[in-house]
Each structure stands twice: as C-alpha cells, then as structure tokens.
Amino acid sequence: xxxxxxxxxxxxxxxxxxxxxxxxxxxxxxxxxxxxxxxxxxxxxxxxxxxxxxxxxxxxxxxxxxxxxxxxxxxxxxxxxxxxxxxxxxxxxxxxxxxxxxxxxxxxxxxxxx
Numbered sequence: 001x002x003x004x005x006x007x008x009x010x011x012x013x014x015x016x017x018x019x020x021x022x023x024x025x026x027x028x029x030x031x032x033x034x035x036x037x038x039x040x041x042x043x044x045x046x047x048x049x050x051x052x053x054x055x056x057x058x059x060x061x062x063x064x065x066x067x068x069x070x071x072x073x074x075x076x077x078x079x080x081x082x083x084x085x086x087x088x089x090x091x092x093x094x095x096x097x098x099x100x101x102x103x104x105x106x107x108x109x110x111x112x113x114x
Contacts (some may be wrong), residue, residue, distance in 0.1 A: 013068075014071060015071060017071060024081075030083065068087060071085050084096070
C-alpha cells in the first residue's frame, strides 16, 4: 500500500509532470463524478476495483502553501492509462480521496507493490 512516505515529492510544475506521463501513455484525463472515475473522452466510468495506481506524485507550492496537489497515474483493467489530480489540505476533494484509498487498499489486498 502506498502511503504519504511512498509518494515522490516532485518540485517541477504539475503540467510538466502531466506532459511527461502522457509521453509514457497516460493520456486519458479522468474526473471524479458520482462515485467513480470517468474518462473525459469516452465517458466510461471506472470503479476503484478496476484501477491500479502506477505512480503518485505530491506537489507543494513553494510560494503558496495552498498550491498543493497529488497527481495519480492510473491504469484500468481494460488497459486505459490516465491521470487524475486532487488537491490536498484545505481544498482537497474528500470523496476523491476516499475513492483513491479504496484503489490503494485493493492493491494491498492483491499484493501489488507500489
């Protein structure tokens, strides 16, 4: 199971990392909607048990502590690879945070190391 200590602190801008992940095939942009992650292009919904976290990055704003986010690179069972971003701290989406905990827990139960 990935915890905060497992995340990579990453200083370059979030958009730079998103572009880097896109070059690795993480091209789908997910949004959290109605308790699932939705592919913004195909409108297909994914439940926590259908996803695995491949990489996870935490960004901290040097000049503004409110500029904090977590970037998840995910792969679905059907091979779809994409990203979702959540703020953390004051502006975090608690529902998305709970959803991502279920994705992590699923990985732990299946023996996925990350």
